Amino acid sequence: MADTAALQTSVDTRSWFHRNQQSIAPWLFLAPGILFFLVYVIFPVFQSFNLSLYDWDGLGAKEYVGMRNYEDLYWEFVDRDAFYVSLKNNLIWLVLYLLAIPAGLFIALFLNQTVTGIRLYKSLFFFPFVISQVVVGLVFSWFYDPTFGLLNVMLGWVGMGPINVLGNEDLVTYGIIAAGLWPQTAYCMILYLTGLNAVDPEQIEAGRLDGAKGVRMLWHVVLPQLKPATFIAFVVTIIGALRSFDLISIMTQGGPFGSSRVLAYYMFEVALSEYGFRMGYGAAIAVVLFLIMLCFIAYFLWSMYQEEKGR
Amino acid sequence: MFPTPIEKQSRAAQLTYQSLLPVALLMWLAPLLAVALFSIKPDTDFTNANYWGWPSSFEGITNYGKVFFESDMPRYLLNSVFITVPTVIGAVALSTMTGFALGVYKFRANLWIFFMFVAGNFVPFQILMVPVRDLTLDLGLYNTKTGLVLFHVAFQTGFCTLFMRNFIRALPFELIEAARVEGVSEWRIFWYVVLPLMKPALAALAVLIFTFIWNDYFWAVVLTQGSESQPVTAGITSFNAQYRAAYHLMSAGSIVAALPPVAMFFLMQKHFIAGLTLGAVK
Numbered sequence: 001m002a003d004t005a006a007l008q009t010s011v012d013t014r015s016w017f018h019r020n021q022q023s024i025a026p027w028l029f030l031a032p033g034i035l036f037f038l039v040y041v042i043f044p045v046f047q048s049f050n051l052s053l054y055d056w057d058g059l060g061a062k063e064y065v066g067m068r069n070y071e072d073l074y075w076e077f078v079d080r081d082a083f084y085v086s087l088k089n090n091l092i093w094l095v096l097y098l099l100a101i102p103a104g105l106f107i108a109l110f111l112n113q114t115v116t117g118i119r120l121y122k123s124l125f126f127f128p129f130v131i132s133q134v135v136v137g138l139v140f141s142w143f144y145d146p147t148f149g150l151l152n153v154m155l156g157w158v159g160m161g162p163i164n165v166l167g168n169e170d171l172v173t174y175g176i177i178a179a180g181l182w183p184q185t186a187y188c189m190i191l192y193l194t195g196l197n198a199v200d201p202e203q204i205e206a207g208r209l210d211g212a213k214g215v216r217m218l219w220h221v222v223l224p225q226l227k228p229a230t231f232i233a234f235v236v237t238i239i240g241a242l243r244s245f246d247l248i249s250i251m252t253q254g255g256p257f258g259s260s261r262v263l264a265y266y267m268f269e270v271a272l273s274e275y276g277f278r279m280g281y282g283a284a285i286a287v288v289l290f291l292i293m294l295c296f297i298a299y300f301l302w303s304m305y306q307e308e309k310g311r
Numbered sequence: 312m313f314p315t316p317i318e319k320q321s322r323a324a325q326l327t328y329q330s331l332l333p334v335a336l337l338m339w340l341a342p343l344l345a346v347a348l349f350s351i352k353p354d355t356d357f358t359n360a361n362y363w364g365w366p367s368s369f370e371g372i373t374n375y376g377k378v379f380f381e382s383d384m385p386r387y388l389l390n391s392v393f394i395t396v397p398t399v400i401g402a403v404a405l406s407t408m409t410g411f412a413l414g415v416y417k418f419r420a421n422l423w424i425f426f427m428f429v430a431g432n433f434v435p436f437q438i439l440m441v442p443v444r445d446l447t448l449d450l451g452l453y454n455t456k457t458g459l460v461l462f463h464v465a466f467q468t469g470f471c472t473l474f475m476r477n478f479i480r481a482l483p484f485e486l487i488e489a490a491r492v493e494g495v496s497e498w499r500i501f502w503y504v505v506l507p508l509m510k511p512a513l514a515a516l517a518v519l520i521f522t523f524i525w526n527d528y529f530w531a532v533v534l535t536q537g538s539e540s541q542p543v544t545a546g547i548t549s550f551n552a553q554y555r556a557a558y559h560l561m562s563a564g565s566i567v568a569a570l571p572p573v574a575m576f577f578l579m580q581k582h583f584i585a586g587l588t589l590g591a592v593k
Contacts (some may be wrong), residue, residue, distance in 0.1 A: 011549040025497035026416040033409035040465030041431040113317040130576045131569040132526035134544045139342045194588040221374035246528045267437040286437040
């Protein structure tokens with residue numbers, strides 16, 4: 001009797017599952033991914049918001065201080081200049097990093113031909129993006145080295161004195177950005193090369209009949225067709241600029257005198273590096289960085305939403 | 312040259328173009344060529360300030376030999392492998408399922424969950440740093456490869472879900488409909504109908520994630536220390552501290568560290584680029 005009852009229920013559950021399969025299945029497929037993502041990405045964001053209201057050395061008891069970490073940032077009570085220097089550098093990164101987009105387009109147009117071996121050229125031009133930023137940083141710090149760096153050798157040819165790019169407060173950020181532009185340009189180049197593959201030759205021909213040439217052709221006929229590529233290049237470049245950390249850490253560690261810090265690096269310094277374990281203060285810096293990024297994230301999601309609606 | 316195909320232009324233009332190509336490439340890759348040159352020079356060239364000249368002797372084998380047999384480099388390389396491979400498998404597996412769920416089923420929260428993955432993927436690392444480090448410490452996984460792998464899998468799931476979902480959206484939906492009419496269960500549809508169609512996407516994601524994780528530096532520094540669990544990106548910086556002025560060894564080490572993703576790129580080029588440029592062509 002009991003056996004048949006058990007059998008009965010199991011048959012029932014199976015058929016219940018079978019009937020509701022289509023509404024349950026997505027949640028079963030989603031569960032592990034969502035769980036991981038919530039634990040490691042979504043909750044930590046809120047935890048950081050919360051933490052930024054506390055004074056905490058990472059080990060002892062947390063002390064609630066309200067908005068004081070933010071006030072300290074605003075008035076720069078803890079570190080003279082550090083916050084605004086980082087903020088300013090972040091802005092410089094954001095603006096100059098976008099140069100990767102036209103530079104990438106330029107190289108893509110240059111390579112967009114069919115001659116023998118062009119495929120190999122295209123992939124070799126992409127090289128800088130594949131190697132780690134750590135290696136890029138090392139290579140460029142040798143390039144800038146004041147005693148033997150290639151940059152000063154070249155400056156010597158035109159009779160200019162040696163300059164120490166990474167030791168110069170005014171030049172250092174630009175020097176690091178130049179290093180960062182190298183791989184980023186390669187990335188944008190690949191995006192545009194793929195986009196150019198899909199450009200409609202008939203429209204080019206039509207443009208030519210209308211007398212469009214050179215820059216006018218590029219601006220009015222080709223670029224509109226490259227809009228998806230430009231959008232993605234814009235997204236990855238903005239994110240890359242705001243995430244800049246590796247190069248600064250490798251090339252200057254924020255120096256000289258903190259002049260090459262950005263928010264991402266300053267936060268790390270405050271919370272984990274020798275500046276030591278002010279977790280709450282670090283979290284406050286991270287929140288500021290997050291809010292800046294959030295403007296862009298909102299914009300990206302909004303454009304994605306518009307596209308989804310259009311489907 | 313633009314946008315006229317070069318073969319339609321004058322002979323002179325063609326020759327100019329073809330001679331410009333290698334020049335441009337040399338300039339573009341000059342930093343890397345310099346490192347390659349450094350890595351085969353003897354130590355004495357650097358003490359004699361012969362930085363950029365022809366090597367006085369070719370010491371490639373000695374330099375690379377030292378990197379492989381007298382330093383911690385092999386250890387770091389192995390750590391990188393043990394971090395990268397499980398991450399690739401984990402992130403691809405999780406996101407194939409989430410991508411399938413978000414791409415195939417219609418339910419109310421669908422777009423919100425999708426946007427959660429996309430938004431999370433754009434978040435700056437610093438806002439995760441303290442809580443994730445804490446969580447890893449609490450789990451007793453600080454300074455272990457497992458700790459790094461778990462975080463990487465979770466974080467990469469964001470990007471991978473975006474990728475997978477868009478890929479699945481582009482598949483012919485009639486196949487799934489037909490299977491449902493036949494009474495095939497959802498799991499079997501996933502496994503026998505959709506998964507085989509996703510081979511190119513799986514390959515593209517696998518190489519991309521491999522490169523991202525192999526090249527990660529930030530999380531390696533935040534979640535590990537010391538040679539027993541750090542990957543090669545963090546290893547090369549301590550290598551740098553150890554051999555500060557030994558440019559020949561540093562160069563050889565950097566090249567060794569950069570080689571696996573480069574090799575991966577050349578082997579899987581088509582997939583790699585397809586992955587990167589997802590959405591760049593409409």
